[in-house]
Amino acid sequence: MSNLAVLPIIIPLLSGIILAFFPKKLTLVRSLAKVFITINLLVSGYILFTVYTTGSIILETGAWPAPYGIILVADSLSILLVFTTNIIAAACAFYAPHSLSDKKEQYYFYAFFFFLITGVSGAFLTGDIFNLFVFFEVLLMASYALIVLGGDKVQLRESIKYVLINLFSSILFVTAVAFLYAAVGTVNMAQIALRVQEVDQQGILTTIGILLFFVFATKAALFPLYYWMPSPYVKPNPVISALFGALLTKVGIYSIIRVFSLIFIYKIDLTHEVFIWIAGLSMIFGVIGALSTNNIKLIIAYNIIPAIGFIIMGIGVFNETAVSGSVYYLIHDMIIKAALFLIAGTVAYVAGTSDLRKFSGLIHYYPVLGWLLFVSAFVLAGIPPFSGFIGKLLLLTGALSDDEIAIVIIGLISSLLILYSIMKIFIKGFWGVKDESFEPKSIKGLTGPIAFLVAISVFLGVGAEFIYPSIENISTYLLDPEIYIDSVLKE
Amino acid sequence: METLIIVLAGVLVSAATYLLLSRSVIRVILGTAILSHAAHLLIISMGGLKTGAVPILGKEVSSFTDALPQALILTSIVISFAVTAIMLVLAIRAYQKLGTDNLLKLRGFNDD
Numbered sequence: 001m002s003n004l005a006v007l008p009i010i011i012p013l014l015s016g017i018i019l020a021f022f023p024k025k026l027t028l029v030r031s032l033a034k035v036f037i038t039i040n041l042l043v044s045g046y047i048l049f050t051v052y053t054t055g056s057i058i059l060e061t062g063a064w065p066a067p068y069g070i071i072l073v074a075d076s077l078s079i080l081l082v083f084t085t086n087i088i089a090a091a092c093a094f095y096a097p098h099s100l101s102d103k104k105e106q107y108y109f110y111a112f113f114f115f116l117i118t119g120v121s122g123a124f125l126t127g128d129i130f131n132l133f134v135f136f137e138v139l140l141m142a143s144y145a146l147i148v149l150g151g152d153k154v155q156l157r158e159s160i161k162y163v164l165i166n167l168f169s170s171i172l173f174v175t176a177v178a179f180l181y182a183a184v185g186t187v188n189m190a191q192i193a194l195r196v197q198e199v200d201q202q203g204i205l206t207t208i209g210i211l212l213f214f215v216f217a218t219k220a221a222l223f224p225l226y227y228w229m230p231s232p233y234v235k236p237n238p239v240i241s242a243l244f245g246a247l248l249t250k251v252g253i254y255s256i257i258r259v260f261s262l263i264f265i266y267k268i269d270l271t272h273e274v275f276i277w278i279a280g281l282s283m284i285f286g287v288i289g290a291l292s293t294n295n296i297k298l299i300i301a302y303n304i305i306p307a308i309g310f311i312i313m314g315i316g317v318f319n320e321t322a323v324s325g326s327v328y329y330l331i332h333d334m335i336i337k338a339a340l341f342l343i344a345g346t347v348a349y350v351a352g353t354s355d356l357r358k359f360s361g362l363i364h365y366y367p368v369l370g371w372l373l374f375v376s377a378f379v380l381a382g383i384p385p386f387s388g389f390i391g392k393l394l395l396l397t398g399a400l401s402d403d404e405i406a407i408v409i410i411g412l413i414s415s416l417l418i419l420y421s422i423m424k425i426f427i428k429g430f431w432g433v434k435d436e437s438f439e440p441k442s443i444k445g446l447t448g449p450i451a452f453l454v455a456i457s458v459f460l461g462v463g464a465e466f467i468y469p470s471i472e473n474i475s476t477y478l479l480d481p482e483i484y485i486d487s488v489l490k491e
Numbered sequence: 492m493e494t495l496i497i498v499l500a501g502v503l504v505s506a507a508t509y510l511l512l513s514r515s516v517i518r519v520i521l522g523t524a525i526l527s528h529a530a531h532l533l534i535i536s537m538g539g540l541k542t543g544a545v546p547i548l549g550k551e552v553s554s555f556t557d558a559l560p561q562a563l564i565l566t567s568i569v570i571s572f573a574v575t576a577i578m579l580v581l582a583i584r585a586y587q588k589l590g591t592d593n594l595l596k597l598r599g600f601n602d603d
Contacts, residue, residue, distance in 0.1 A: 156585040174530045182537035
């Protein structure tokens, strides 16, 4: 029963190993990848259902009791994120065969794809801070291989930057774990939380907390540590961009949510107040980036930064409404970013360029794609009744009830500019003069996965009444670390 | 003893930072290697450098050194070894394709 918690890690790991044996047999590999990811999606859906009906699943690996062994914690937040990850991965697995060249697929694309999912699921599920570092490395190592897959000049240049910044922040992570171990003498998150609570979070612990925040903020691309992010994310194939944009930065933000709702919560006026400022600056600089460029993929990549800003703002405000807004916005943003990266990739594929000034009138040839982009822009910007609206409404209500007026105004203005930056793609690329010399390319198989993701995000907004109670439960759960500590240490 | 090791780790970190900010790719990779050495030294000293026997059971001694930081370092060493290998291969590929190892000259290959 408690072994369920390891399945979302084991299934993709085994799938990746199996698929690494016969990379050249593409038909077999493609169908096996689809089957495996569907199994994983169904299994994580079942675990999600179990967690919501019977409570968190705690797995002590190797039957060592909690603080001594590594534990896996499938609580309501982490399993929801694992399920969302698998939805995105499934859409990407069905999109990939139509988008990647045969040669790239033969060079172990599916194996690395599954290792990436392994790392992401593991990072969400683990209850041990050093194990979190190891799963970070698992997903980063797979992402290094994916980002350079194909080996273009631009990819090589961007991957050097990407590997360097991630290596640097990983070493800082190890350093932070070393300091934390010296201060509290354990690497188990629940026991760290307990000990930090006992010593009332002295100055050194707050310093370590800020060091950890620095590490996770680099992974999550927050202001002022986002400078490495936009360019490496758009150079590889759209599927890879979608996986990166939807999953990698969100693992960083999940770690921030976990660490700053469980461990470092006793000096809120110092740490969490800083988050609000960083959130505001991320929103401002992210939208400036998104407005500054005519490259459609870069527009989407820059839009990751304000979204991360919105999520961190909820953690900064740290009341129940704002935290549930953060969780809602996190789920919504993972799905819609994957959809938008796939749409931008498809548009760049059919137009032959990602420069917005070089094509127009695509709506005459690709009406479905055009309207999917239109709906996604509304979802992202937060037009009611779509999912972005409910997340932002909760976040801004939460911030208002704490009298953070400045951040609310920045949030509203940046939402407007986000809408403008995406609608620019629609207005310039899809409307406008019909290009008579344009030769339409087939996008068979590409729109299906996009439509699937957009449909889910529309459901997240329209079916909010159905989803909201569980999000609210997660938020009360996050605001009371005692529940987590008790469930893990069984005291 | 801890103080000495901490000072040594600090020296390594400053050397690594200086190398990371240089232009040549190889110097940058050397910087990351030195930085990971510093981190590993830091872990071992943060676990405490009290004298005790090596953590192997069967010795007739009253105290052992802390075994957990050693396991953490071992994990971290293989990970940073793998990443350094990737970095070196990337540097070679980049040198072959782009014809330079100067990070400032890695510009102007825009595809769009």
